[in-house]
């Protein structure tokens with residue numbers, strides 16, 4: 693699985709339904725089906741551990757390779773590294789990279805299935821799936837995953853966000869309306885080509901949305917916001933904005949959070965925040981994706 697763009701509503705709903713079954717069947721095993729190799733060429737807390745937990749819950753073995761401590765320090769390329777691990781006979785490669793397109797490049801070069809665990813600004817499909825699952829769960833849509841009538845605001849550094857691209861693709865495929873919100877340098881009008889709306893006034897729509905997905909400002913990808921105070925005043929999820937949201941509306945964040953920048957501590961800890969629910973749902977979503985890859 694390389695992305696949700698073009699994946700189609702049928703495949704997305706099938707994976708989400710299977711993830712829902714894992715909620716009630718957490719002991720399901722597919723052991724004897726091999727080894728999952730995590731190849732993480734960029735740092736991660738949630739995604740790497742979540743794939744490991746998901747694989748172990750399925751009874752699979754897991755091996756981990758990160759750039760630090762590998763022979764990449766001796767000049768070995770990402771592609772040679774991936775082909776070397778694949779040649780050990782692993783069942784699935786889970787790949788994270790700083791550069792967009794690396795999982796696809798590896799998929800074109802090896803026989804085993806590849807799962808994109810986030811590539812540059814391109815896609816983070818399992819994050820998209822767990823976000824959709826969490827949205828559906830909060831709004832009583834687990835039976836069918838029909839998101840029509842729901843309006844989601846994705847707020848902040850959209851231009852640098854692979855999560856935003858996967859969320860927009862997956863959520864709109866299932867019927868949700870999505871608006872990306874932020875200053876023009878982080879949310880250019882060209883983002884509309886993804887199939888979402890674009891806005892620069894969070895206060896203008898905070899009272900009408902069913903969920904907000906708050907995004908971290910990715911300085912490591914060159915994002916500049918000028919003054920944190922100004923950014924916070926215009927685009928942060930504050931207690932005041934939380935109080936203006938509809939009853940039942942939720943606050944999401946893929947993590948890692950920068951408290952006090954895009955989300956206030958009291959919001960992150962509030963009953964409307966589903967940040968840890970997203971993490972919990974991530975394991976069952978990744979179980980569903982791993983199982984499907986093993987069935988390919």
Ligand code: CP
Nearest residue numbers: 736737738739946947
């Ligand atoms: N949401 C997410 O991808 O977090 P990590 O970078 O910690 O994996």
